Amino acid sequence: MQSAHSNWWETPVYLVGWLVSSLLCILDAVLLRNALLSYMIWNLARTMNAASGQVTGPSQFQLSSSVETVDKVALLVLLCIAIAVIIWIENYIRKGIKLGVLFKRLGIVVGIEVVIIAVAVVLPSIFTRIK
DSSP states (O other): OOOSSOOTTHHHHHHHHHHHHHHHHHHHHHHHHHHHHHHHHHHHHHHHHHTTTOOOTHHHHHHHHHHHHHHHHHHHHHHHHHHHHHHHHHHHHHHHHHHTOHHHHHHHHHHHHHHHHHHHHHHHHHHHHOO
Protein backbone atom coordinates (compact mmCIF):
# COMPACT_ATOMS: atom_id res chain seq x y z
CA MET A 1 0.00 0.00 0.00
CA GLN A 2 2.15 2.82 -1.29
CA SER A 3 1.08 6.40 -0.80
CA ALA A 4 2.25 9.00 -3.31
CA HIS A 5 2.52 11.72 -0.67
CA SER A 6 2.19 11.85 3.07
CA ASN A 7 -0.50 13.76 4.90
CA TRP A 8 0.45 16.86 6.85
CA TRP A 9 -0.30 15.20 10.20
CA GLU A 10 2.02 12.23 9.65
CA THR A 11 5.19 14.21 10.33
CA PRO A 12 4.15 15.48 13.80
CA VAL A 13 2.82 12.00 14.68
CA TYR A 14 6.09 10.49 13.49
CA LEU A 15 8.17 12.94 15.54
CA VAL A 16 6.10 12.51 18.72
CA GLY A 17 6.02 8.73 18.25
CA TRP A 18 9.77 8.59 17.76
CA LEU A 19 10.35 10.77 20.84
CA VAL A 20 8.07 8.60 22.99
CA SER A 21 9.63 5.38 21.72
CA SER A 22 13.13 6.79 22.31
CA LEU A 23 12.28 7.67 25.90
CA LEU A 24 10.75 4.22 26.39
CA CYS A 25 13.92 2.66 25.00
CA ILE A 26 16.07 4.52 27.52
CA LEU A 27 13.63 3.50 30.26
CA ASP A 28 14.00 -0.11 29.06
CA ALA A 29 17.77 0.10 29.45
CA VAL A 30 17.57 1.58 32.95
CA LEU A 31 14.98 -0.95 34.14
CA LEU A 32 16.96 -3.86 32.67
CA ARG A 33 20.00 -2.55 34.53
CA ASN A 34 17.92 -2.49 37.71
CA ALA A 35 16.86 -6.10 37.12
CA LEU A 36 20.48 -7.13 36.55
CA LEU A 37 21.57 -5.31 39.69
CA SER A 38 18.80 -6.99 41.69
CA TYR A 39 20.00 -10.36 40.44
CA MET A 40 23.62 -9.58 41.35
CA ILE A 41 22.63 -8.45 44.86
CA TRP A 42 20.41 -11.53 45.31
CA ASN A 43 23.28 -13.76 44.19
CA LEU A 44 25.73 -11.93 46.49
CA ALA A 45 23.38 -12.38 49.45
CA ARG A 46 23.02 -16.07 48.60
CA THR A 47 26.81 -16.42 48.45
CA MET A 48 27.22 -14.69 51.80
CA ASN A 49 24.52 -16.90 53.37
CA ALA A 50 26.29 -19.99 52.03
CA ALA A 51 29.42 -18.77 53.79
CA SER A 52 27.34 -18.12 56.94
CA GLY A 53 27.93 -14.40 56.65
CA GLN A 54 31.65 -14.82 57.29
CA VAL A 55 32.72 -12.86 54.22
CA THR A 56 34.81 -10.00 55.61
CA GLY A 57 37.94 -8.06 54.85
CA PRO A 58 39.45 -8.05 51.36
CA SER A 59 37.05 -10.67 49.95
CA GLN A 60 34.04 -8.54 50.98
CA PHE A 61 35.61 -5.53 49.26
CA GLN A 62 36.32 -7.64 46.20
CA LEU A 63 32.69 -8.83 46.02
CA SER A 64 31.22 -5.34 46.37
CA SER A 65 33.78 -3.93 43.94
CA SER A 66 32.99 -6.58 41.34
CA VAL A 67 29.25 -5.93 41.65
CA GLU A 68 29.84 -2.21 41.18
CA THR A 69 32.08 -2.81 38.15
CA VAL A 70 29.63 -5.18 36.48
CA ASP A 71 26.84 -2.68 37.16
CA LYS A 72 28.69 0.19 35.48
CA VAL A 73 29.74 -1.92 32.49
CA ALA A 74 26.19 -3.27 32.10
CA LEU A 75 24.80 0.27 32.17
CA LEU A 76 27.28 1.37 29.50
CA VAL A 77 26.49 -1.62 27.27
CA LEU A 78 22.72 -1.26 27.73
CA LEU A 79 22.79 2.45 26.90
CA CYS A 80 24.92 1.80 23.78
CA ILE A 81 22.40 -0.82 22.69
CA ALA A 82 19.58 1.65 23.44
CA ILE A 83 21.19 4.30 21.21
CA ALA A 84 21.53 1.78 18.36
CA VAL A 85 17.90 0.71 18.81
CA ILE A 86 16.73 4.35 18.86
CA ILE A 87 18.48 4.94 15.53
CA TRP A 88 16.92 1.78 14.09
CA ILE A 89 13.46 2.76 15.39
CA GLU A 90 13.71 6.16 13.69
CA ASN A 91 14.45 4.52 10.34
CA TYR A 92 11.74 1.88 10.84
CA ILE A 93 9.05 4.45 11.67
CA ARG A 94 10.15 6.86 8.91
CA LYS A 95 9.87 4.09 6.31
CA GLY A 96 6.43 3.34 7.72
CA ILE A 97 5.27 6.77 6.59
CA LYS A 98 6.29 6.01 3.00
CA LEU A 99 4.56 2.63 3.09
CA GLY A 100 1.42 4.02 4.73
CA VAL A 101 1.76 1.86 7.88
CA LEU A 102 2.87 4.50 10.37
CA PHE A 103 0.43 3.60 13.14
CA LYS A 104 1.02 -0.12 12.75
CA ARG A 105 4.78 0.35 13.10
CA LEU A 106 4.40 2.72 16.04
CA GLY A 107 2.14 0.16 17.72
CA ILE A 108 4.65 -2.64 17.18
CA VAL A 109 7.55 -0.58 18.55
CA VAL A 110 5.69 0.73 21.60
CA GLY A 111 4.19 -2.73 22.26
CA ILE A 112 7.60 -4.39 22.31
CA GLU A 113 8.98 -1.70 24.59
CA VAL A 114 6.05 -2.03 27.01
CA VAL A 115 6.60 -5.81 27.18
CA ILE A 116 10.30 -5.25 27.94
CA ILE A 117 9.37 -2.76 30.68
CA ALA A 118 6.91 -5.25 32.19
CA VAL A 119 9.52 -8.03 32.23
CA ALA A 120 12.16 -5.71 33.70
CA VAL A 121 9.76 -4.64 36.48
CA VAL A 122 8.66 -8.19 37.32
CA LEU A 123 12.15 -9.78 37.40
CA PRO A 124 13.45 -7.99 40.53
CA SER A 125 10.37 -9.03 42.49
CA ILE A 126 10.98 -12.65 41.46
CA PHE A 127 14.56 -12.49 42.76
CA THR A 128 13.46 -11.10 46.12
CA ARG A 129 10.94 -13.94 46.62
CA ILE A 130 13.42 -16.76 45.90
CA LYS A 131 15.30 -17.85 48.98
